[in-house]
Amino acid sequence: MDKKKIAWCITGSGHYLKESIELLLTLENVDLYLSKAGEEVLKWYNYDLSIFKKKKIKIFKDITSSSAPVSLLYESVYKLIVISPATSNTIALMAQGISTNLVTNMFAQAGKCEVHSLVFACDTEPVVITQAPKKLVTLYPRDIDLKNYKTLKKFKNVTVVDNVKALKMSLKKLNK
Ligand SMILES: Cc1cc2nc3c(=O)[nH]c(=O)nc-3n(C[C@H](O)[C@H](O)[C@H](O)COP(=O)(O)O)c2cc1C
Incomplete structure (x- = not known):
């Protein structure tokens, strides 16, 4: 049996946060990585780390400034990185090859270690209805958000999805 794990990264997105958490909690072989905003946003949506x-x-x-946990990638601990949900900020950084925090460093180092990444992007359509802490809101992702999403889709060893069904199907395929 494959003992390698999944590193699941949550960024500061309320969009599809609930669905991402529900799916990650079904997994047996997973570690959780939080961006600083991800940690904050969990609280906004009343999730406790417990x-x-x-x-x-x-x-x-x-x-840590150096994103120390990325060293686990060098030790072949992970077979897959999941970034779900991914904010437009994280998508932008990853698409431009910038790694300035824990999640974007996990993504960059996974790429360099040829470990596959599965990314659930939120801003993928010109109009998005999203869950704010207290109500649904309609947002209009900018051209730059949509451009970054499209750029990321072209990366080698990266699967980018834009809905929960595709996330589940890709996860099933990649979690082998
Ligand atoms: C309640 C709340 C919900 C948010 N939801 C989103 C979201 O759905 N998508 C998004 O791109 N940013 C969202 N943001 C903004 C991000 O948290 C912010 O851009 C943050 O800097 C992203 O950092 P990260 O990409 O390192 O996690 C939200 C912020 C708050 C306070």
Whole structure:
């Protein structure tokens, strides 16, 4: 049996946060990585880290400048990186090859280690209805957001999805 794990990264997005958490909690072989905004946004949506701790999921927060946990990629601990949900900020950084925090460093180092990444992008359509903490809101992603999404889709060893069904199907295929 393959003992390698999945590194699931949550960024500061309310869009599809609930669906991402529900899916990650079904997994047995997963560690959780949080961007600083991801950690904050969990609180905005009333999630407590205890839901992950109860399932013995290891949690890595963004507390080092060098993104120290990326060294686990060099030790072949992970077979897959999932970034779900991914903010437009994280998509922009990844698409431009910029790694300035824990999640974007995990993505960049995964690429350099030839470990596959699965990214659930939120801003993929000109009009998006999203879950704010207290209500649904309509947003109009900018051209630059859509351009970054399209750029990322062309990356080698990266699968970018834009809906929950595709996320589940890709995860099933890649979690082998
Ligand atoms: C309640 C709340 C919900 C948010 N939801 C989104 C979102 O759905 N998509 C997005 O791109 N940014 C969203 N943001 C903004 C990001 O958290 C912000 O751009 C942050 O700097 C992203 O950092 P990260 O990409 O490192 O996680 C939200 C912010 C708040 C306070």
